[in-house]
Amino acid sequence: MSPTQKQVIHVIGGGLAGSEAAWQAASRGVPIVLHEMRPARPTEAHRTDGLAELVCSNSLRSDDHQNNAVGLLHEEMRRLNSLVMRAADLNQVPAGGALAVDRDGFSAAITEALAAHPLIEIVREEIALPPPEWDNVIVATGPLTSPALAEAIGQLTGEDSLAFFDAIAPIVHRDSIDMDVAWFQSRYDKAGPGGTGADYVNCPMDRAQYQAFVAALVAGDKTSFQEWEKSTPYFDGCLPIEVMAERGPETLRHGPMKPFGLTNPHDPQTKAYAIVQLRQDNKLGTLYNMVGFQTKLKHGEQTRIFRTIPGLEHAEFARLGGLHRNTFLNSPKLLDGTLRLQAMPQLRFAGQITGCEGYVESAAIGLLAGRFAVAEHREQIALPPRTTAHGALLAYITGDHFGAIDAGPRSYQPMNVNFGLFPPLAQMPSKHPDGTRLRGPEKTIAKRRAICARALSDLDRWIGGAKDETVIAAE
Numbered sequence: 131m132s133p134t135q136k137q138v139i140h141v142i143g144g145g146l147a148g149s150e151a152a153w154q155a156a157s158r159g160v161p162i163v164l165h166e167m168r169p170a171r172p173t174e175a176h177r178t179d180g181l182a183e184l185v186c187s188n189s190l191r192s193d194d195h196q197n198n199a200v201g202l203l204h205e206e207m208r209r210l211n212s213l214v215m216r217a218a219d220l221n222q223v224p225a226g227g228a229l230a231v232d233r234d235g236f237s238a239a240i241t242e243a244l245a246a247h248p249l250i251e252i253v254r255e256e257i258a259l260p261p262p263e264w265d266n267v268i269v270a271t272g273p274l275t276s277p278a279l280a281e282a283i284g285q286l287t288g289e290d291s292l293a294f295f296d297a298i299a300p301i302v303h304r305d306s307i308d309m310d311v312a313w314f315q316s317r318y319d320k321a322g323p324g325g326t327g328a329d330y331v332n333c334p335m336d337r338a339q340y341q342a343f344v345a346a347l348v349a350g351d352k353t354s355f356q357e358w359e360k361s362t363p364y365f366d367g368c369l370p371i372e373v374m375a376e377r378g379p380e381t382l383r384h385g386p387m388k389p390f391g392l393t394n395p396h397d398p399q400t401k402a403y404a405i406v407q408l409r410q411d412n413k414l415g416t417l418y419n420m421v422g423f424q425t426k427l428k429h430g431e432q433t434r435i436f437r438t439i440p441g442l443e444h445a446e447f448a449r450l451g452g453l454h455r456n457t458f459l460n461s462p463k464l465l466d467g468t469l470r471l472q473a474m475p476q477l478r479f480a481g482q483i484t485g486c487e488g489y490v491e492s493a494a495i496g497l498l499a500g501r502f503a504v505a506e507h508r509e510q511i512a513l514p515p516r517t518t519a520h521g522a523l524l525a526y527i528t529g530d531h532f533g534a535i536d537a538g539p540r541s542y543q544p545m546n547v548n549f550g551l552f553p554p555l556a557q558m559p560s561k562h563p564d565g566t567r568l569r570g571p572e573k574t575i576a577k578r579r580a581i582c583a584r585a586l587s588d589l590d591r592w593i594g595g596a597k598d599e600t601v602i603a604a605e
C-alpha cells in the first residue's frame with residue numbers, strides 16, 4: 131500500500147491515547163503522522179517533551195487481572211500488543227500489587243519506539259483545526275486540549291457538548307445499596323419521558339442524621355485546586371455539595387436533598403427530614419449516581435461520610451466524586467459505535483477527551499481507535515465483545531450511559547473502568563470447586579474472578595477473529 135494522502139492516518143496528540151493509537155495503526159501497516167504540540171506549545175500539566183508523559187502519579191493502578199477491572203484492562207492490552215503496556219512492564223518500579231513505572235523511562239521507551247517505526251512520522255506542531263483533506267483523523271488531545279482546537283471542536287459539536295470542567299458525583303454499585311432502608315420512587319411519582327414513576331433510589335434521613343451529615347460535609351477534608359484550575363466556574367446547579375452545605379444548614383434540604391413528593395414505604399407514617407436520591411447511570415442498571423453530589427471532598431472522606439447515609443452503609447463506589455479542569459465530549463450523544471464524530475465521520479476521538487478517565491483507560495481507548503481507523507480502510511470493524519474491559523468501556527462511552535434530563539451538571543461525566551460496566555454473569559458463582567457454599571465476601575471475589583475469566587476468554591476469541599460479534603461495515 132503506498133502512503134497516499136487518503137491512506138495516511140493523522141493522530142493529533144501524542145499522549146497516552148495518541149501514542150497507543152499510532153502504534154496500533156502503524157503495526158497494521160498504515161502510515162501515520164503523529165502531531166504533538168509540545169515542546170513548541172506546552173500544557174499547564176506536562177513538564178517534558180516526551181510522548182505519553184504521565185502528568186501526575188506514576189501508577190497505572192492494580193495489575194491484578196483476576197480480581198480487578200483495571201488489572202483486567204492491563205492484561206487485555208498486553209494481549210492486544212499494547213505499546214503502553216510494553217513500556218510499563220519494561221520500566222516497572224516496586225509498588226506492591228500496583229503497576230507503577232519510572233515515568234521518564236516509560237515515556238522514553240514509547241517515544242523511541244514510535245520514532246523508530248518506519249511508518250510513523252512525528253511532527254511537533256499544534257493542530258488548531260484538522261484540514262478538510264485529512265480523511266482519517268484521530269483526535270487524542272486529552273484533558274488539556276489546546277484552546278484553539280477546543281474552540282474548533284466546540285463549534286463542530288455545539289457549545290453544550292464539550293465540557294471544560296468535570297463535575298463528578300459518586301457512583302454506587304446498585305447491589306450494594308440496602309433496599310430494606312432505601313426505596314424506588316420518582317418525586318411525586320412522575321414518570322417523565324422514558325421513566326416509570328419509580329426511577330430513583332431514595333435514602334431517608336431524620337433531622338439528627340441530616341444535621342450530623344451537614345456538619346461532616348463542612349468539616350470534611352477537601353482537595354484543593356491546582357493553581358491553573360482556580361478559575362473553576364462554579365455555576366449554580368453544579369456547586370460542590372460541601373459548598374452548598376457551607377451556605378447554611380437548611381440549604382441542602384431545599385436543594386438536592388429535598389424530601390418532598392416522596393413517601394417511604396418502609397415507614398409511611400414518618401416524614402423524612404431530608405432524602406438523598408440516586409439515579410440510574412447505565413443501561414445495565416448496575417450503577418447509580420448520587421444526584422447533585424459533585425464534590426471536592428478527599429476520596430477517603432467521601433467514603434466515610436457518604437456511608438453514614440441510611441441505605442448506603444455498605445455502599446461500594448464505582449467512582450468517587452471530583453471537580454477538575456478537563457475537556458471532554460458528550461460522547462454518548464456525539465460519537466458513533468467506533469468513536470467517530472457522527473456529524474463529521476472523518477474525525478475519530480480517543481483518550482480522556484471521550485470521557486474515559488485515567489492513564490490506562492485513555493490508552494485503551496486509543497488502542498481501539500487506532501484499530502478502528504485502520505479498519506476504516508478495509509471493509510469491516512469488529513467491535514470488542516461487550517463482556518471484555520475494552521468492550522465495556524467503549525459501550526459506556528458510545529451509548530450505554532443513561533442520560534438524565536434533570537437540571538444541573540450534564541450527567542455524562544468521566545468514568546474509570548469498573549465491574550459495574552460489565553454485563554451481569556449469566557449465572558452467579560455460588561460454590562467453591564469442592565462444592566461447599568460461598569459465603570459473604572467470597573461471593574464478591576468469585577463474581578469478579580468469573581467476570582475476568584469470561585472477559586479474557588471472549589477477548590481471545592475476538593483476537594482470533596470470532597465471527598459472532600457485531601460487525602459494522604465501514605462507510
Ligand SMILES: Cc1cc2nc3c(=O)[nH]c(=O)nc-3n(C[C@H](O)[C@H](O)[C@H](O)COP(=O)(O)OP(=O)(O)OC[C@H]3O[C@@H](n4cnc5c(N)ncnc54)[C@H](O)[C@@H]3O)c2cc1C
Pocket residue numbers: 142143144145146147148165166167168172173175176182183184185186187188255256257258270271272273274275276279455480481482483487488489490492493
Ligand atoms: C493534572 C492532571 C493530573 C492527572 N493525574 C492522573 C493520575 O494521576 N492518574 C491517572 O490515571 N490519570 C490522571 N489524569 C487523567 C488522564 O488520564 C491523563 O490526563 C491522561 O494522560 C489522558 O490521556 P490522553 O492521551 O487522553 O491525554 P494526554 O496524555 O494529556 O495527551 C494529550 C496530548 O495532546 C497534546 N495536544 C493537546 N492539544 C493539541 C493540539 N491542538 N495539537 C497537537 N497536540 C495537542 C498534548 O500536549 C498532550 O501531549 C490526570 C489529568 C490531569 C489533567
